[in-house]
Amino acid sequence: MKWQRKGKKVEYCIRLDDACPQMNAEKWARIERILDKYKVRPIVGVIPENRDPDFVAVADENFWEKACEWQKKGWTIALHGLHHELHFHEPRGYYQLSHSSKTEWAGKSSTEQYEMLKQGYQILKGHGLTPTCFFAPCHTYDEATVEAIASMKTEECSMYISDGYALHPYQRDGVDFLPTLFDTPHKLPLQGVYTFVYPNNMQEQDFAYLEDFLKKYASLFRSADEIMGEYSLMKEQGILGKIIEHSIYFLRGIKGSKE
Numbered sequence: 190m191k192w193q194r195k196g197k198k199v200e201y202c203i204r205l206d207d208a209c210p211q212m213n214a215e216k217w218a219r220i221e222r223i224l225d226k227y228k229v230r231p232i233v234g235v236i237p238e239n240r241d242p243d244f245v246a247v248a249d250e251n252f253w254e255k256a257c258e259w260q261k262k263g264w265t266i267a268l269h270g271l272h273h274e275l276h277f278h279e280p281r282g283y284y285q286l287s288h289s290s291k292t293e294w295a296g297k298s299s300t301e302q303y304e305m306l307k308q309g310y311q312i313l314k315g316h317g318l319t320p321t322c323f324f325a326p327c328h329t330y331d332e333a334t335v336e337a338i339a340s341m342k343t344e345e346c347s348m349y350i351s352d353g354y355a356l357h358p359y360q361r362d363g364v365d366f367l368p369t370l371f372d373t374p375h376k377l378p379l380q381g382v383y384t385f386v387y388p389n390n391m392q393e394q395d396f397a398y399l400e401d402f403l404k405k406y407a408s409l410f411r412s413a414d415e416i417m418g419e420y421s422l423m424k425e426q427g428i429l430g431k432i433i434e435h436s437i438y439f440l441r442g443i444k445g446s447k448e
């Protein structure tokens with residue numbers, strides 16, 4: 190029951206990261222045109238109050254209006270950190286296995302992270318956006334982040350996390366996860382839900398590749414919110430999901446130790 194998908198074997202989501210007034214608006218408009226053309230509704234990760242020096246374009250005064258238009262089009266709005274301001278940390282614990290040493294969230298107490306979540310959530314609400322999803326900059330979050338996200342439910346600010354490794358959405362530590370196995374779109378043979386991730390620095394060949402992929406497989410893409418609505422009863426990854434998760438952590442851990 191849990192995994193049956195009404196005849197569909199594979200479903201895809203697309204995630205656009207780092208939306209903020211200082212992003213590369215030209216590249217963003219280009220990917221938006223492609224997604225609209227193929228009627229694909231992505232998850233868009235909005236930074237509530239950007240302070241990342243990597244995003245240096247002149248601030249777009251119409252950014253928040255555009256973000257509200259995305260929401261109206263049925264795009265899934267995600268809270269992407271708070272300031273996207275990164276510092277170095279020592280990755281540790283289950284959610285940090287093999288992950289980046291740069292973070293905005295990991296290592297802080299759950300109380301502090303809860304306050305950050307609330308602040309970020311309120312900033313987006315103030316701009317007319319209702320986030321249903323959260324993902325941390327650089328994929329770096331920890332047990333305290335998950336605990337804080339779980340606590341947000343009691344404030345009626347439920348969000349699932351777009352991260353983790355598995356073939357299907359699952360629940361862990363009281364929070365729903367929509368896994369992200371690959372960044373670049375792939376045709377995948379195993380039944381599952383796959384999220385492909387695009388940062389805001391796409392190159393010419395990336396646009397061509399994406400359009401080519403959508404030409405063939407646009408019908409398999411769905412909105413993350415719709416998918417997560419259907420998976421809300423699912424409580425576990427299943428054995429195959431766990432094997433995949435542990436294998437990826439193991440392989441990335443080896444890669445990480447060589448770097």
Ligand SMILES: [Zn+2]
Binds near residue numbers: 269325327
């Ligand atoms: Zn980011």
